[in-house]
Structure formats: C-alpha cells, structure tokens
Amino acid sequence: MSLDRPTPRLRLPIVIxxxxxxxxxxxxxxxxxxxxxxxxxxxxxxxxxAGLIVGPGTGALIGACAGLLEGYAQGAHIGSLGLSxxxxxxxxxxxxxxxxxxxxxxxxxTVFLGSLAxxxxxxxxxxxxxxxxxxxxxxxxxxxxxxxxxxxxxALTRWGLTYRR
Amino acid sequence: xxxxxxxxxxxxLLALLIVVLLAAGHRRATSAGEESLGATIVAVTLxxxxxxxxxxxxxxxxxxxxxxxxxxxxxxxxxxxxRVEQLEQRVNILNERALxxxxxxEMLRFRETLPRSGENAxxxxxxxxxxxxxxxxxxxxxxxxxGVQAQQMVLTPRGLVGQVxxxxxxxxxxxLITDLTSGVGGRVQRTGWRGVVRGTAGxxxxxxxxPKEADVRRGDLVVTSGVGSIxxxxxxxxGKVENVRLDENISVKTATVRPxxxxxxxxxxxxxxx
Numbered sequence: 001m002s003l004d005r006p007t008p009r010l011r012l013p014i015v016i017x018x019x020x021x022x023x024x025x026x027x028x029x030x031x032x033x034x035x036x037x038x039x040x041x042x043x044x045x046x047x048x049x050a051g052l053i054v055g056p057g058t059g060a061l062i063g064a065c066a067g068l069l070e071g072y073a074q075g076a077h078i079g080s081l082g083l084s085x086x087x088x089x090x091x092x093x094x095x096x097x098x099x100x101x102x103x104x105x106x107x108x109x110t111v112f113l114g115s116l117a118x119x120x121x122x123x124x125x126x127x128x129x130x131x132x133x134x135x136x137x138x139x140x141x142x143x144x145x146x147x148x149x150x151x152x153x154x155a156l157t158r159w160g161l162t163y164r165r
Numbered sequence: 166x167x168x169x170x171x172x173x174x175x176x177x178l179l180a181l182l183i184v185v186l187l188a189a190g191h192r193r194a195t196s197a198g199e200e201s202l203g204a205t206i207v208a209v210t211l212x213x214x215x216x217x218x219x220x221x222x223x224x225x226x227x228x229x230x231x232x233x234x235x236x237x238x239x240x241x242x243x244x245x246x247x248r249v250e251q252l253e254q255r256v257n258i259l260n261e262r263a264l265x266x267x268x269x270x271e272m273l274r275f276r277e278t279l280p281r282s283g284e285n286a287x288x289x290x291x292x293x294x295x296x297x298x299x300x301x302x303x304x305x306x307x308x309x310x311x312g313v314q315a316q317q318m319v320l321t322p323r324g325l326v327g328q329v330x331x332x333x334x335x336x337x338x339x340x341l342i343t344d345l346t347s348g349v350g351g352r353v354q355r356t357g358w359r360g361v362v363r364g365t366a367g368x369x370x371x372x373x374x375x376p377k378e379a380d381v382r383r384g385d386l387v388v389t390s391g392v393g394s395i396x397x398x399x400x401x402x403x404g405k406v407e408n409v410r411l412d413e414n415i416s417v418k419t420a421t422v423r424p425x426x427x428x429x430x431x432x433x434x435x436x437x438x439x
Contacts, residue, residue, distance in 0.1 A: 020210060020211065020214060021214060023207075023211060024211055024215050024218055025218060027211070028215050028218040028219050028222065029218055029222040032222075055173065056173040056176075056177065057172055057173030057174070057175070057176030057177060058176060060173070060176050060177040060180040060181075061176055061179065061180045061183075063180065064180035064181070064183055064184045067184065068183075068203065069207055071188070072201070072203045072204040072206070072207035073207050073208070073211060075204060078184075078187060078188040078192075078203075079188030079189075079192075082180075082183075082184030082187070082188060083185075086177065086181060086184060090173075090177050
C-alpha cells in the first residue's frame with residue numbers, strides 16, 4: 001500500500017441522511033420483506049458500509065451514531081446498541097481493502113460478518129437480551145443485511161464518497 | 166502506521182464514551198419520567214419520513230389491491246362469459262327445437278288437407294342445397310328405402326317446392342320450381358285461367374301461355390292445375406302474381422310470379438310418394 005494513497009471520506013450529510021432514511025424504512029415498510037418475523041437492519045448496514053469505506057476510527061463514530069439512533073427510536077438499550085454498532089463498524093473498518101465502488105462482494109461479506117459481530121456484542125452487553133433464539137435471528141438478519149448491502153453500498157460510494165490526499 | 170492506529174483507537178474510545186454518556190443521560194431522564202432530548206430529536210426527525218413512507222406504502226398496497234381485484238374480476242368475467250355462451254347455445258338449441266316443432270305441426274296439419282288425408286306424404290329434412298350453380302336443387306334425407314321415386318312432388322305447407330329428380334337409397338335430389346328446366350301446370354285460382362309456370366333461375370317464376378283475354382291481376386294466387394304427368398295434385402299453392410305483361414307477337418300474356426315458398430330457408434318438406 002502506497003503511503004500517499006488518497007484517504008477515502010464520506011460526506012457527513014449523506015451518511016446521516018442514509019441512516020435516517022434507513023431507520024424510517026425499517027420502522028415502517030421493511031416488515032414486508034421479513035423472513036420468519038426477522039427484518040433487515042438497514043441502519044447497521046449503512047454503518048458497516050461506512051466503516052468499510054472510511055476505516056475503523058471514523059467507522060466507530062458512525063457506528064455509535066447508528067446505534068444511538070436505533071436506541072433512541074426504540075426507547076431502550078441505547079448503550080448496548082451504541083456499543084455493539086460502534087464496535088462492529090470499527091471491525092468492518094479494519095478490513096484492509098481498497099475501496100472499489102463497483103465491487104460489492106467484499107462489502108457483502110463484511111456486512112454479513114459485521115452483523116453477526118454486532119449481534120454477538122449486543123448479546124454480551126445488553127442488560128437483558130430481549131429476543132429468543134438469538135442465533136437464528138442473528139443469522140437471518142445478517143443474511144438479509146447482506147442482501148441489502150449492494151444498493152446501500154453503491155449509493156454511499158456514488159453520492160457520499162470523496163477522497164482527501 | 167502507528168499514529169493512524171492510535172487515532173482510530175482514540176476515535177473508538179470517543180465513540181464508546183459518547184454512547185455511554187448519552188445512554189446514561191437517557192436512563193436518568195427516563196427514570197425521572199422525562200423524555201430524553203435524543204429520543205425527542207430522533208422522533209421529530211424521523212416522523213416526516215415515516216409518514217411519507219407509510220402513506221406511500223398504503224398507496225402501493227391499495228394499487229396492488231386494485232390490480233388483484235382486476236385480475237379476480239377478469240377471471241370471473243371470463244368464467245361468466247363462457248357460462249353465458251354455454252347458456253346462449255342451449256337457448257339457441259331450444260329455440261331451434263321450438264321452431265322445428267312449430268314447422269312440423271304446421272306440416273302435419275297441412276298433410277291432413279292433402280288427398281286421402283296425406284297418407285302418402287312423407288316428411289323429409291333438407292340436408293343440402295345446390296352443389297353447383299347449374300341447377301337449383303336441394304337434397305333431402307329420404308330416398309328409395311323410404312319409397313321415394315323420381316318425379317314425385319315435393320311441397321311444404323306454404324306451397325310447391327319441386328319434383329324429385331335423382332334418388333339414392335337414403336337421399337333424394339329435388340329440382341326446385343325456380344330452376345330453368347322446371348315447368349309446372351299452373352292455374353289462376355280466382356279466374357281459373359291456366360298457364361305454364363317456369364323457373365327463371367332467379368327468385369321469381371314466370372307463368373306463360375296465358376290467353377290474352379285471360380283475367381289475371383297482380384296479387385292473384387297461382388296454384389297447381391293438376392294437368393301434366395308430374396304435378397298431378399290440384400290446388401297446391403305456387404305463388405302470387407307480381408305483374409302481368411302482354412306479349413304482342415304471340416298474343417299471350419306472361420305473369421311474373423313470386424313463389425310462396427322461401428327456398429333460401431327451406432328446412433322440412435313433404436314428398437308425395439304416390
């Protein structure tokens with residue numbers, strides 16, 4: 001890796017807008033694509049994709065925002081959600097890859113693993129785990145998140161991605 | 166490399182610190198029975214998007230419902246159309262049977278009026294019309310096996326149809342009186358004047374050889390005279406006079422006669438087997 005490689009950045013309004021729209025979608029119409037009552041977590045997908053693009057540090061901050069957003073919307077488990085999302089986005093940011101806007105395989109794999117990690121961390125830090133059968137739900141949600149990754153990732157790289165030397 | 170890792174770690178710690186602080190603030194607010202500022206901001210920001218999405222989703226749902234309704238209605242419409250066609254066909258068959266019944270009753274009544282109570286009148290159904298333009302013929306479903314022979318008279322309650330020309334075991338071909346080669350001894354019913362009724366190959370007939378002093382008028386009924394070897398039964402209606410003209414050269418009158426029988430709609434006939 002060359003030292004003068006331009007640093008990828010995301011436009012903050014685009015990321016925040018994406019998260020708000022994602023949250024609005026998953027609190028309204030996304031139950032239509034649920035499998036066995038499990039629906040995708042688009043806010044987490046945005047956070048993981050953002051983490052993958054901008055790296056672990058900024059990814060952690062974006063992940064924390066995502067978790068807080070979900071927590072506030074849910075009215076509970078703000079800390080657990082914030083911590084788990086921040087950690088998962090941090091981990092997604094540690095994936096050493098060049099950002100290739102047209103390649104969605106790496107983001108899909110990252111989102112799948114990142115979602116599983118977020119679930120695991122949430123399971124550990126939540127004061128009481130509010131769902132039964134966490135493994136089935138975690139796997140299903142991770143798979144759904146993975147399927148929703150290409151459009152969100154491509155949208156983020158298309159409208160939110162900038163480079164700084 | 167190291168400073169970058171450090172920066173990332175600092176950011177991670179900062180993120181976690183923010184989360185912890187905000188979560189603690191939220192918990193304290195909710196414990197005190199107040200709404201936390203963060204939750205309020207998120208709710209206020211989110212609600213317009215939620216409202217838009219929900220109303221859009223409802224519109225889509227309604228549109229999809231309409232599409233499904235249309236599909237259901239279309240299928241039902243197809244089913245009902247098929248049923249209507251089926252019922253129409255049944256009604257047509259029943260109508261046809263009723264008309265046939267009516268015609269046969271009429272024929273039966275007519276048969277009773279024939280000499281010797283029509284004991285030699287054989288009912289036959291038309292099963293074919295002229296195969297070529299050369300002759301005006303029909304084919305009926307009675308033949309030699311039923312006692313039909315050539316030159317027998319064929320008629321309906323409305324009037325004279327023609328004569329049997331060719332006989333096969335089960336069918337017979339009837340030469341219509343409209344054929345150019347057909348000739349029938351005719352009589353004007355009102356005045357008794359006689360003539361020969363010939364076919365014109367068209368829809369009308371011509372009654373020729375009427376004496377020039379004969380009283381023949383438009384509307385006179387022309388019936389069979391009973392003269393001749395084929396049409397021996399008297400008084401069978403042939404048609405009505407449409408107009409009369411005088412042929413100066415041979416000093417006779419010729420009358421145009423419209424046949425009483427509509428040959429285009431002939432379905433059942435009687436064959437006089439004697």
